[in-house]
Amino acid sequence: MSGLRKVLTGLLNILAGGSFLVMVALTCWQVFTRYVLGSPSSWSEELVSYMFAWMSLLGASIVTSERGHMNIPILVERVSPAAQKLLLCLGEVTAFLFSAVILTYGGIQITNLAMGQMTSSLGVPIGIFYIVLPLCGLLNMVYTALNIIDIIKQKEEAA
Numbered sequence: 001m002s003g004l005r006k007v008l009t010g011l012l013n014i015l016a017g018g019s020f021l022v023m024v025a026l027t028c029w030q031v032f033t034r035y036v037l038g039s040p041s042s043w044s045e046e047l048v049s050y051m052f053a054w055m056s057l058l059g060a061s062i063v064t065s066e067r068g069h070m071n072i073p074i075l076v077e078r079v080s081p082a083a084q085k086l087l088l089c090l091g092e093v094t095a096f097l098f099s100a101v102i103l104t105y106g107g108i109q110i111t112n113l114a115m116g117q118m119t120s121s122l123g124v125p126i127g128i129f130y131i132v133l134p135l136c137g138l139l140n141m142v143y144t145a146l147n148i149i150d151i152i153k154q155k156e157e158a159a
Helices: 002-034 042-065 074-077 080-112 126-130 131-158
Strands: none
Touching: 002 042, 002 131, 042 126, 042 131, 074 080, 080 126, 080 131, 126 131
16 A cells, blocks of 8 residues: 555655646746736736646645644544544544545536636636646545555554
């Protein structure tokens, strides 16, 4: 299972890092066209906005892979080790359900709905840029399932 996690996380690092590099290049292009050419590029500004959303959501999936999402450790640390494992699993199940309902199901719905709308400057369906929602939802579901397996394995090893 750690092999799957490494492959997915490596791919996400490339995609999120690539999104960041594209954002930097496009922002430099915007500055160049605005101040040197005197004619600002409208399409690059719009694309930077979408790339920022992609980078943020892909980064959130990386955080999920590392179990770095929000938690309240002071509560978990005050209970027995068995209860700690239960609370950790409950947190992962909550993240799984959020990813399944909001990101995956809701993301599919909004992506399909937005396929009929075109971006103002790029002229492509907005739904193309919303595909990242269900994609990250599925990735988060895989990661939370792997996290639960890891938590359970830690429980068995400690026993």
